[in-house]
Amino acid sequence: MQNIDRIYMSRKIEFQNIRERLGAHIYYADEQAIIFNDDALNILKLIPEHSASLILTDPPYHSTKKGNIVNDKAFSSDDEFIGWMECFAVEWKRILRPNGSIFMYCSSAMEAKLEMMLSKYFNVLSHIVWTKPNEPGFDGWKGKMKKEALRQWYPHSERIIFCEPALDGNLKRSYFGGLLKEKRTACNLSGHQLTEMIGAYGKVNHGGAVSNWESGRNIPSKEQYNKICASLESCGLQEPMPDYEDVIRPFEVNANVEFTDVWTFPSVRPYKGKHPAEKPLEMLEHCIRSTTFENDIVLDCFAGSGSTLVSALRTKRHTIGIEIDKKWCESIKKRLQSFALLPTEGVDGFKVMKGCLQSNEMPTLF
Template sequence: MSHKELRHTQFSLIENSFRNEVCFSTGKSIAIMGDSLEKLKLIPDSSISLILTDPPYHSTKKDNIANDKAFGTDEEFISWMKGYFIQWKRILKPNGSIFMYCSSAMSAKLEIAMSEYFNILSHIVWTKPNDPGFDGWKGKMKKEALRQWYPHSERILFVEPAMEGNLKRSWFGNFLKEKRTIAGLSGHQLTEIVGAYGKVNHGGAVSNWETGRNIPSREQYDKICVAILETGKVSVMPDYEDVIRKFEVSADIQFMDVWDFNSVRPYKGKHPAEKPLEMLEHCINATTFEDDIILDCFAGSGSTSIASLNLNRYSISIELEKEWYETIINRIENYKSLPATVNDQKNSIMKSTKYIANKEQVSLFG
């Protein structure tokens, strides 16, 4: 079964698991209304490629964000979030990733809590610059009243699944070592066959891959598969997309751990915690393959779903509040109704910070 067929099958199984829930479903997206901690329990094990989500921050105490004022202490909030970490660990693919947005005030405690379940790969600072002429709260607030540095930035914790007993060893490293051992090949032998030589230890690139220092290219993985299968001791090797945790950046895109994507300007119907579509697409592009399944369990107005559709991924959105659940449905329906021949215009309107999910938007294309 190809990667595309496998993801379609997995998405169909997820879709079927929500058949008795309040939900909206298309061939590429599912929107579910309800308590996400409970709804996550319906998702099959190891079925999600990327969790890209923005939980309540707790420290901001906003009335217009569900559960932002629900916890009396930081400890109560962290305990609640650990319930999510347990479910995320269960449903995330071994080669999957997580981006979790959080406030600067809570990021340290959340990072420690997450490290019990995941490898912490990056602690990203989003500087939240504004468009020219729009200063936001940074421009309005009284600087002289401050008693600490103004918390204008937000944090993004980027993590991967951890291996039991060794939080630093990647799942692929264990997988490769297991298959190589079954095949009866030494690290030296497999290095010779693949022709990739690293600078660490005598095992070369194979040693680096097995200890989680780096990952093989698609071409290198193909050579690994041929070498292992030719021994006749291993009957099947999975596709590259099912074993490698994708991470692909370059000098042409944001590759450092300080991000400067512009904030979403206020507009009628804007979600109070809405994230820029360009930033969400950057997360998805860098860490997933086409047809992978993306989950946002604090979906808000559904921007993660739209970013996923723009990049030909499957999406699952879970939202507690009826108002925003309906907004997600409207945005997905409008996306579906735009002609396939106007992809450039479709992307443009979905990226607009003034986009409001209503069916009148479709009339722009006749």
């Protein structure tokens, strides 16, 4: 079986396993998506470990104190809120694949405290500033602000904390670094010997690329990884090395997409039935495409409007959403059912998105 087929089947089996294991708790499910209507912590504790490749989620901000968002006004202090979010961090680390990623939206007021907490469990790689520009011709609420009444700079932007699982044992707390050292040591090879076998010499140290990989400074290409696997197996490695897609955290950007840590995706314009914290599909799809492979599982434990789930389907991923408010679960269900009615270009059983689905109404085809 080709590698890509093996990965596809692996992810599909993992998704079906979650669906069967948590069947009694499911609000709605189809072959690509699952919705749970429950407190997110209740469901997260039931999800098998190392199931999700990406956690893309938008928790209550706490600092905004919005009455129309569940739990946004539930905490009497910042510390109480951070303690609650740490319960999620513990479950996220267990559920996330070792080469997975997290995007967590938050307010500028809480970003520093959240980043400090998350750094106990994850390598925080970036804190992204989403500037939320208005579309041409749409003034939005920024123009209505009475600037003279302000006592500090108005928080027009939002933050997105981007991180990966951290495993102690090397300089950068890299999962792959630890795995490579473990397998190399099991074969009684020095870093210099493995370097010679794969021809990955460094310009400064004799350990070359192997030393850098094991410290977590950088990662091998797929070609280099295949050489590593072949070299270790030739030296008697008992168990085969995992597939590249199960080891290396994907990160794919280019000059045609947002590649800096300042993002300019326009916010979602008001419409009847809009979720108060709805995020634009284009931005969510950018997160998903950049950090996952097709068929991976994308998890949103504060699903809200369901835009993360729709974005995952548009990019041919499996997806799981958890939402405590039944009203929004029903709204997500309708969006997913609308998606299922779209014309398809049958690719591995996935619907190929041809409609916009930005709102909860039936999509307008391109």
